[in-house]
Amino acid sequence: MSGTACSNNACAVPGMRPNGYYHQESKRDKCSCFQMPLHYPRFKKSDYETMPAWKLECLLKEYGLPIVGDVDQNRKFAMGAFLWPSEKE
Known part of the structure; x- marks a missing residue:
């Protein structure tokens, strides 16, 4: 969506x-x-850590977020944007 x-x-x-x-x-x-898509992404930290680059880019695009830098930077950005503070640890 x-x-x-x-x-x-x-x-x-x-x-x-x-x-x-x-x-x-x-x-x-x-x-x-x-x-804005209707649902908040329901991925865990481990999901983001192993998510392929193409899927990560699609997720960021879907939410209108920037895709800047390499896959590690985008991965950290997605975790910062979508994980609750208690899930980041």
Whole structure:
């Protein structure tokens, strides 16, 4: 479940009201902006430590997070972003 990023900052959406509420008039008026996936990743620290690079990149992309540096940096970033403090130890 992922979306695509908007090419501009405003993301003009037909039906968007000034107060920020969205009124969808038809299916073709949908915004193609990024939408947060419904579920928080349920991986353990050991899962991140053994996760293949391609899967790690897909996970970061799905949540709109940057993929910068090598696989070890991305692995540490994902663990920092998705693991609770008690799970990091």
